Amino acid sequence: MDENVLKREEKAVFGLRSLYRKYGYLPYKMSKFEEYEYYIRNKDFLTSDRIITFNDTNGKLLALKPDVTLSIIKNGGDAPGCKQKVYYNENIYRVSGSTGQYREIMQAGLECIGDIDLYDIYETVSLAAQSLQLISEDFVIQISHLGVLAAVLDRISGDQKFRQSAIAYIAEKNAHDLSRLCREYGIGAEESRILSGFVTIYGNREWVLDQLEALCGSWAEESLAQLKALSKMLDKTEFNPKILFDFSVVNNMNYYNGIVFKGFLNGICDGILAGGQYDKLMQKLQRKAGAIGFAIYLDLLEQLPGNRAEYDVDVLLLYNEETDFSCVSRQVERLIAEGKNVYAQKQIPPKLRCRQIVRLGKDGAEC
Numbered sequence: 019m020d021e022n023v024l025k026r027e028e029k030a031v032f033g034l035r036s037l038y039r040k041y042g043y044l045p046y047k048m049s050k051f052e053e054y055e056y057y058i059r060n061k062d063f064l065t066s067d068r069i070i071t072f073n074d075t076n077g078k079l080l081a082l083k084p085d086v087t088l089s090i091i092k093n094g095g096d097a098p099g100c101k102q103k104v105y106y107n108e109n110i111y112r113v114s115g116s117t118g119q120y121r122e123i124m125q126a127g128l129e130c131i132g133d134i135d136l137y138d139i140y141e142t143v144s145l146a147a148q149s150l151q152l153i154s155e156d157f158v159i160q161i162s163h164l165g166v167l168a169a170v171l172d173r174i175s176g177d178q179k180f181r182q183s184a185i186a187y188i189a190e191k192n193a194h195d196l197s198r199l200c201r202e203y204g205i206g207a208e209e210s211r212i213l214s215g216f217v218t219i220y221g222n223r224e225w226v227l228d229q230l231e232a233l234c235g236s237w238a239e240e241s242l243a244q245l246k247a248l249s250k251m252l253d254k255t256e257f258n259p260k261i262l263f264d265f266s267v268v269n270n271m272n273y274y275n276g277i278v279f280k281g282f283l284n285g286i287c288d289g290i291l292a293g294g295q296y297d298k299l300m301q302k303l304q305r306k307a308g309a310i311g312f313a314i315y316l317d318l319l320e321q322l323p324g325n326r327a328e329y330d331v332d333v334l335l336l337y338n339e340e341t342d343f344s345c346v347s348r349q350v351e352r353l354i355a356e357g358k359n360v361y362a363q364k365q366i367p368p369k370l371r372c373r374q375i376v377r378l379g380k381d382g383a384e385c
Contacts, residue, residue, distance in 0.1 A: 026153075027124055027316035031107050033152040034126050034314070038105035041145060043128050046104035048089045054081040060088055063273050063299060068113045070120060082111040087311065090129050091299070096306045101132030121317070127293070129311035134295065136244065139277050140251045142310045146281055146291055147257040149314060154322070156284035158260050159291070160220070161248075162267035164275055165241030167216060170234050174209045184213060189268040193217045220264035223249045227263070241276075248277065273299040277310070286321045290314060332358035334372040336365070340380040349378060 035045070054071050057064065063085070070082040083089060086108050094102055105128040113120055128145065130138050143161065150157035167188070171181050180203045187196040193214050200210035212234050219229045227246055235242060245263070252261050269278045274296050281291030293312025300309050333353050337346050346362055353360045353376075361372065 026319045026322065030153050030314075030316055030319065031124075031126055034149055035105070035107070037145065037148055037152065038128055041103075041141065043103045043105040046090060046106045046129075048083070048086070048093065048106070048108065050109070051080045051082050052089055052092070054079040056092060057081050057084060057088065060299075060302070063088065063270065064112075068120075070111050083108070084110055084112045086110060086125060086127065086313065087129065087296070087299075088303075091131075091303050091305060091309070094131060094305075097132065098306075099133060101130055101134075101138070102307075103130050104128065124316040125313050126316055127311060127313035129309060131300075131305075131309040131311075132307045134297075134308035134310055136247055136251075139244075139295070139310060140248055142293065142312065143248070143252065143261070143277070143279060144255060146279065146293060146312050147255070147261060149312075150281050150283060150291060151257060153319065154283050154285075157281060158262060159257075159279055159281045160262050160264035160267050161223075161245075161277060161279040162263070162265045163241050163245050163277055164269070164271055164294075166230065166234070166238040166245070167265060167268065168271065168275075169238035169241060170212060170216075173237050174205060174213060175203060177203065180205075185268050185271065188213075188216045189266055191217050191266050216265040220266065221262055223252070223261070223263045244276070269294055271298075273302070279312070281312075281314075283322065286318050288315075288318055290318045328371070329373045330371045331361040332373045333360045334366065334370065334375045335360050335362045335378065336375060337362065337378040338364060338380075341378050342380070346378060349376070 051072075054069065057069055069084050071079055072082075074080050086106055090104065090106075105126070107124070107126045109122050110125050111120060111122055128142070130142060143159070147157075147159055150159070167185070171184065175181065180199065183199050184196060187193075187199060196214055196217060197210060200213065205213070215229065215233045219226055219233070227242070227249065230238075230242060249263075252258055267278055267280050269292075274294050275298050276295035278294030279292075280289040283290050291312055291314045293310070295308065295310045297308045300307055335346070335349060335353070350360050350362055361370070366375070
């Protein structure tokens with residue numbers, strides 16, 4: 019296969035498939051649509067509740083798939099003591115945050131479902147890093163632990179409105195409004211200082227762990243111990259410096275728990291990878307297993323510099339009504355044999371970017 023004809027996201031898919039198979043993940047293929055009611059029941063898990071729907075031949079309302087994880091959970095089963103490891107490359111259909119219009123988005127990722135342990139968490143984060151590395155060496159992954167934040171919030175306040183607002187401000191790194199919120203709800207100065215630490219403490223993993231230990235170590239011992247163990251395993255990897263701790267990475271805490279993370283590539287303004295543990299979602303869907311996984315939004319690769327080729331074609335071959343068509347054919351085949359791609363036309367198409375223009379005369383010779 020000539021890699022020059024593949025888009026960057028298509029090349030990424032081939033590399034990701036090979037990577038995931040090495041770790042025992044099996045391909046998962048699913049339908050493009052599910053019952054609409056299933057997504058509506060779990061709309062809080064989706065980035066948007068605006069879903070494309072249509073009626074099946076039996077009158078049942080179906081939806082074009084806005085999410086892959088929900089489909090995998092629905093169509094899987096629990097196997098005590100075992101783990102289901104799958105990877106996928108699917109198109110999903112959801113509203114774009116930038117345009118407000120529906121988009122078909124190419125998404126790749128993996129899911130590990132079952133009796134999840136520290137190794138599975140490490141493997142998933144490691145594969146997330148290796149996935150980004152396949153695309154670009156210039157990447158970073160930010161990890162958080164929702165167990166730490168939940169433990170602190172449990173100590174400070176049980177008010178759901180306060181918790182929701184505090185989480186939103188932490189995600190925005192908005193220390194000013196977080197402090198104001200604490201004052202409005204009568205949160206003490208020490209508790210407010212601890213909560214504000216989640217906004218300012220991020221970066222090198224060892225440094226972050228030291229800061230958190232001093233800030234709230236006695237409040238979240240189990241979660242911090244898991245973070246330390248994970249960090250120690252990551253210390254031995256080649257991408258160790260590119261994996262940071264950042265507690266502004268906050269997923270929906272009604273569905274996610276434990277480790278969550280996001281991945282970024284230099285040159286793309288949005289996070290291209292998102293993942294984490296979603297045991298709470300499994301419980302809501304009557305599944306007894308734990309789960310962790312991530313998704314890569316391959317459509318964002320269009321933003322990378324140099325993603326578009328400098329030229330559309332190597333040679334624009336121009337001929338006219340008097341040119342012998344067999345001569346046109348011979349010239350096209352000759353140029354292709356030289357390793358060039360050729361576009362045969364009678365006129366120059368508007369906006370076409372070509373490296374070279376070759377004009378043929380009546381006898382098929384170059385003019």
